[in-house]
Amino acid sequence: MATVDDRLPPGEDPTLLHEEVHDPRRRDFINIAAVSFAGVGAVAIVLPLVNQMNPSADVLAQSTTEIDISKIEPGQAVKSSFRKQPLFVRNLTPAEIAEANKVPVNSLRDPQTLAERTKPGKENWLITLGVCTHLGCVPLGAGEGENKGPFGGYFCPCHGSAYDTAARIRQGPAPRNLEVPPYNFNSDTVVTVG
Amino acid sequence: MSFPWAKQYEPKQPLMRWLDEKLPVPRLVYNAVGAGYPVPRNLNYFWNFGVLAGAALGIQIITGIVLAMHYAANAGVAFGSVEGIMRDVNAGWFLRYAHANGASMFLLVVYIHIARGLYYGSYKAPREMVWLLGVTIFLLMMATAFMGYVLPWGQMSFWGAQVITGFFSAIPLVGETIRIWLLGGYAPDNAALNRFFSLHYLLPFVTAGVIILHIWALHIPGSNNPTGVDVKGEQDTVPFHPYYTAKDAVGLGVFMLIFALLIFFSPNLLGHPDNYIEANPLSTPAHIVPEWYFLPFYAILKSFTADFILPAKLWGVLAMFGSILLLFFLPWLDSSPVRSANYRPKYRAFLIVLLFDVLLLGYVGGAEANARNVVLGQIGSAYYFLHFLVILPLVAASERPRPLPNSITEAVLEKHAGTSPAKTALAN
Numbered sequence: 001m002a003t004v005d006d007r008l009p010p011g012e013d014p015t016l017l018h019e020e021v022h023d024p025r026r027r028d029f030i031n032i033a034a035v036s037f038a039g040v041g042a043v044a045i046v047l048p049l050v051n052q053m054n055p056s057a058d059v060l061a062q063s064t065t066e067i068d069i070s071k072i073e074p075g076q077a078v079k080s081s082f083r084k085q086p087l088f089v090r091n092l093t094p095a096e097i098a099e100a101n102k103v104p105v106n107s108l109r110d111p112q113t114l115a116e117r118t119k120p121g122k123e124n125w126l127i128t129l130g131v132c133t134h135l136g137c138v139p140l141g142a143g144e145g146e147n148k149g150p151f152g153g154y155f156c157p158c159h160g161s162a163y164d165t166a167a168r169i170r171q172g173p174a175p176r177n178l179e180v181p182p183y184n185f186n187s188d189t190v191v192t193v194g
Numbered sequence: 195m196s197f198p199w200a201k202q203y204e205p206k207q208p209l210m211r212w213l214d215e216k217l218p219v220p221r222l223v224y225n226a227v228g229a230g231y232p233v234p235r236n237l238n239y240f241w242n243f244g245v246l247a248g249a250a251l252g253i254q255i256i257t258g259i260v261l262a263m264h265y266a267a268n269a270g271v272a273f274g275s276v277e278g279i280m281r282d283v284n285a286g287w288f289l290r291y292a293h294a295n296g297a298s299m300f301l302l303v304v305y306i307h308i309a310r311g312l313y314y315g316s317y318k319a320p321r322e323m324v325w326l327l328g329v330t331i332f333l334l335m336m337a338t339a340f341m342g343y344v345l346p347w348g349q350m351s352f353w354g355a356q357v358i359t360g361f362f363s364a365i366p367l368v369g370e371t372i373r374i375w376l377l378g379g380y381a382p383d384n385a386a387l388n389r390f391f392s393l394h395y396l397l398p399f400v401t402a403g404v405i406i407l408h409i410w411a412l413h414i415p416g417s418n419n420p421t422g423v424d425v426k427g428e429q430d431t432v433p434f435h436p437y438y439t440a441k442d443a444v445g446l447g448v449f450m451l452i453f454a455l456l457i458f459f460s461p462n463l464l465g466h467p468d469n470y471i472e473a474n475p476l477s478t479p480a481h482i483v484p485e486w487y488f489l490p491f492y493a494i495l496k497s498f499t500a501d502f503i504l505p506a507k508l509w510g511v512l513a514m515f516g517s518i519l520l521l522f523f524l525p526w527l528d529s530s531p532v533r534s535a536n537y538r539p540k541y542r543a544f545l546i547v548l549l550f551d552v553l554l555l556g557y558v559g560g561a562e563a564n565a566r567n568v569v570l571g572q573i574g575s576a577y578y579f580l581h582f583l584v585i586l587p588l589v590a591a592s593e594r595p596r597p598l599p600n601s602i603t604e605a606v607l608e609k610h611a612g613t614s615p616a617k618t619a620l621a622n
Binding site: 053059083109130131134137160172173 | 496
């Protein structure tokens with residue numbers, strides 16, 4: 001590091017030697033500025049390294065699914081797949097709808113009515129992800145003859161979460177109702193999920 | 195570092211002298227695990243397990259590198275490539291069974307190593323850093339073991355990945371985003387499998403690096419011993435080589451015998467048959483359980499069934515991670531100046547209860563979640579935290595320890611000759 005004792009090079013202005021002492025000094029300022037910019041650069045490089053972990057374009061491209069629901073009888077359900085996750089499409093019977101509407105909403109862990117979880121005029125079509133909101137197992141109850149649990153909806157065999165006929169959490173460790181993905185009825189028989 | 199009476203490395207051969215001047219690697223080895231490292235003379239066989247853990251890591255790295263030559267980390271072919279290793283690759287079955295059971299052997303010896311540290315107070319001053327690095331190694335091992343179990347892409351692999359990454363979705367607000375970021379998708383798939391393979395290959399080398407720090411930190415105060423009494427002089431120690439290289443070799447022989455029994459006679463004893471079914475994202479196996487070495491922690495996770503301020507799921511995840519992170523604070527939770535449980539009658543009794551508690555949690559973790567087992571798990575989990583957070587500090591404050599020997603040598607002579615200088619002095 002240069003010191004004030006340094007010999008003045010020939011031709012230099014001697015007043016430069018009597019520069020005022022600033023705090024921070026010019027040298028410190030340049031040092032801090034340079035290192036800060038290197039830091040900003042390093043952070044900028046970290047961004048793509050972190051972002052590469054997010055779902056890639058081909059994974060996102062699978063984010064809509066069309067389902068033909070014309071063959072599903074009342075009381076029946078089918079398993080489909082949406083974003084590589086299981087999707088349950090269930091045609092509720094009038095009894096199941098009545099049972100779901102009978103429950104006082106305020107008594108629920110995740111209060112929602114059946115109407116809020118279905119489309120207007122299509123209250124018999126319950127479309128949810130088949131992913132338990134506890135730790136992600138596939139609940140039973142969509143397949144023929146599977147255990148529907150104590151509330152007649154779905155039952156997760158991993159840690160015993162039980163869902164009712166509106167796929168709302170009623171018992172066990174799961175915190176939320178089975179998720180309703182965004183979907184639209186293209187016609188009375190075709191649904192686009194996503 | 196080390197004691198003043200440690201033997202010095204003095205190469206006789208001109209070539210070794212030349213090497214010692216340019217790159218003193220033989221000197222480093224001599225001082226670390228050779229005659230240049232003085233070790234207490236009274237170590238028992240529980241002091242084998244550090245070396246055994248190192249050997250197990252070596253076996254995992256060697257078999258793992260070879261397996262990676264035949265394995266394909268793509269969700270479409272991963273399961274088939276593992277079956278190919280089992281059926282077609284020459285000696286592939288042996289390598290895979292050695293790697294799978296090697297993981298169990300590694301965790302087994304590490305659990306005994308940790309239990310040794312708890313019993314003999316090896317986590318206490320001046321060895322706190324050794325303990326902190328050890329808990330770090332344990333965490334790295336757990337992450338590595340989990341990601342390795344995902345690679346065969348069987349049903350347990352897939353659903354294990356789903357459940358474990360599901361832990362992160364318990365974090366309020368950002369949890370689901372973190373889970374999707376970790377998986378690179380909405381459910382475990384090709385992206386997750388590939389990154390797990392990459393990290394599964396990387397982490398053992400990170401572990402090896404932390405092990406070097408662990409040994410370095412150990413060699414500053416030197417090894418603890420069954421009395422927990424500090425080394426007082428040269429008469430208390432023997433050189434690591436040949437005394438403990440020989441003793442460790444005996445233990446290594448027993449380790450290899452048990453390892454061979456597992457590989458050759460019961461290679462799937464510790465595995466789960468569902469993992470020989472290819473991953474199916476639309477069907478969860480009826481009974482998901484992790485590998486045996488995670489069962490106590492899984493039991494703690496399962497023990498939270500009701501919301502209390504926070505959701506039950508978040509409590510479970512916090513408690514499970516907390517049960518391990520708690521160990522980082524152990525050197526400061528136990529304020530007793532006496533290290534070895536041999537001289538701490540109350541602590542010893544409670545430590546034995548803790549051992550049975552962890553075994554109970556292990557049982558509950560693997561059992562069906564019925565009403566009885568949930569209650570057992572809740573009692574077991576509560577006791578685990580009670581031991582570390584309440585019992586341990588209280589015992590340390592109130593216990594009256596038994597009289598300590600004046601030195602390691604005195605303890606050894608008392609044990610083997612039936613007398614001791616102190617006793618003789620008292621008799622006179």
